[in-house]
Amino acid sequence: MKRFLMIAGFTCMLTAAQTAAAQEVGNTSALIDPLPTQYFQNQYLGNPSFAGIDSGFHLNGAYRRQWENAPGVPVTMNFTGDYYVGKRVGVGASVFMDKAGLLSRTRVTLTYAYHLPLTVTGSQSLHFGLSAGIRSDRLDTKSLNGEVNDPSLGLFNRRDNYFDGDFGVAYTNNRWNLQASLPNIAGYLKSENREIANSTTFYAAASYKIPLGDGSGSVEPKVAFRGVRHYDNIFDVGANLVFLNNALNVFGLYHTTKNATAGVGFNIKSTVNLHLMYTSQTAGLRSYLDDAFTLGLTINLFRDTY
Numbered sequence: 001m002k003r004f005l006m007i008a009g010f011t012c013m014l015t016a017a018q019t020a021a022a023q024e025v026g027n028t029s030a031l032i033d034p035l036p037t038q039y040f041q042n043q044y045l046g047n048p049s050f051a052g053i054d055s056g057f058h059l060n061g062a063y064r065r066q067w068e069n070a071p072g073v074p075v076t077m078n079f080t081g082d083y084y085v086g087k088r089v090g091v092g093a094s095v096f097m098d099k100a101g102l103l104s105r106t107r108v109t110l111t112y113a114y115h116l117p118l119t120v121t122g123s124q125s126l127h128f129g130l131s132a133g134i135r136s137d138r139l140d141t142k143s144l145n146g147e148v149n150d151p152s153l154g155l156f157n158r159r160d161n162y163f164d165g166d167f168g169v170a171y172t173n174n175r176w177n178l179q180a181s182l183p184n185i186a187g188y189l190k191s192e193n194r195e196i197a198n199s200t201t202f203y204a205a206a207s208y209k210i211p212l213g214d215g216s217g218s219v220e221p222k223v224a225f226r227g228v229r230h231y232d233n234i235f236d237v238g239a240n241l242v243f244l245n246n247a248l249n250v251f252g253l254y255h256t257t258k259n260a261t262a263g264v265g266f267n268i269k270s271t272v273n274l275h276l277m278y279t280s281q282t283a284g285l286r287s288y289l290d291d292a293f294t295l296g297l298t299i300n301l302f303r304d305t306y
Contacts, residue, residue, distance in 0.1 A: 035078055036261045036277045037062045037296040039205070039222060040240040040251055044082050044092055044111075046203050047168035047181040048129030051082040051113040052090015056303035058082050064294040067278075072101040074292075088115045094131070102140045109133030109166070124173040132165040162187070177222075180204040188229075202227035205236075217243035222253075232256075246270070257282040263294075273298035 038045035042060040044053075060080045066073040075098070082092035092111035098104070113129035139156050168181035181203045182188070188201055207222035224236040238253030238261070249265040263277035275296035 033282075034226075035062045035064055035076060035296075036253070036263060036279060036294055037078075037275060039224065039236065039238070039253060040220070040249075041265065041273065041275050041296055041298060042080060043177075043179070044080055045078065045094070046205070047170060047179050048092070048109075048111045048131040048166050049113050049127035049168040049170045049179065049181070051092030051111040051129055052084035053082075053113070053115060053127060053170075053172070054303070055084050057301045059299040059301070060296070062294060062296045064279075064292050067291045067293050074098070074100040082111070082113075084115075088117075089113070090115060090129075092131075094133075099140075102143060103137065104140060105135065105137050107133060107135040125171070127168075127170040127172065129168045130165060131167075132163070135162045135164065175209050177205070177207045177209070177220075179206075199229045200226060201229050212243065216245050217241070217249075255282070265296075270303070271300050273300075 035045060037060070042062070044050040044058075044060070045062075058081065060078075062076075062078045064074075064076040066075075077097045078094065080092060080094045082090060084090050090111075090113040092113065094107075094109045094111070096105075096107040096109075098106075109131040110133060111129055111131040113127060116126045116128070118124040118126060137156075137159065139153055141153055141157070144153070164184045164186045166181060166183045167185055168179065170177070170179035172178075183200050183203065188199075203224070203226055205222060205224035207220050209218050209220045211218050219239055219241045221239040222237075226234040226236070228234060235256045236253050238251060240249055240251035242249040247267050249267070251263050251265075253261045255261070259280040259282045261277060261279040263275055265273055265275040267273050273296075275294075275298070277294040277296065279292045279294065281291050
């Protein structure tokens with residue numbers, strides 16, 4: 001029954017996505033400043049091969065807003081759900097929404113992942129994932145302080161939606177987590193987009209989990225790399241510390257854009273996880289934008305307890 005409900009839910013989302021009008025392929029729109037939950041709490045955000053990597057049904061939500069409460073400040077939201085269907089297959093769905101000023105962007109994707117065990121016990125595995133979906137850009141004419149009948153505004157909101165996809169691979173064992181992904185594949189390959197700067201081209205990360213001596217937690221150092229077209233590539237270096245029998249974690253990351261992220265998470269009975277994160281503004285934008293606060297929530301259902 002649980003499996004039937006999960007598959008039925010994803011089938012409904014697939015049907016809804018197929019009815020959406022996606023008339024154009026490819027656009028370089030991958031998020032340069034990702035949500036901090038993708039590093040440790042919800043790695044599916046940065047790599048589709050993590051969909052259904054663990055047993056059960058996982059719901060994740062994240063909300064990021066600039067600390068200063070001013071009109072038009074950037075706001076980012078993301079909701080994901082992923083499920084291990086069985087027979088080495090995982091599925092997922094993601095809804096991403098980003099708004100800054102009058103411009104809003106929505107991206108909906110569905111994911112298929114295949115998890116290949118390399119050992120009989122499953123302690124080592126290869127993971128492959130592919131996401132496909134559409135993205136829509138719109139202007140909020142209701143909040144416009146100007147001529148709402150300007151024809152250019154209507155033309156912008158009648159633009160075609162963009163169809164695109166992401167591809168990811170990963171290797172995991174009891175300690176190592178090695179991964180790489182290509183976001184917005186079609187947009188990256190389109191020749192007319194090759195001169196557009198500030199778009200993400202590649203994401204890779206490596207981490208190693210070290211159990212603490214008393215067995216009540218672990219520390220996981222991590223290095224991540226984000227490729228940026230026609231601009232300096234970005235490295236993220238940090239670690240996640242878990243203790244009190246996985247009830248509490250703290251983590252921090254330094255980014256080569258000369259800013260940092262720090263956060264704390266609370267695990268309630270291995271079912272609900274609450275994450276609070278704070279990210280300082282990058283050096284180049286510190287004079288124009290404030291630091292950002294992120295709230296993340298994870299709910300784990302139907303997990304195996306063995």
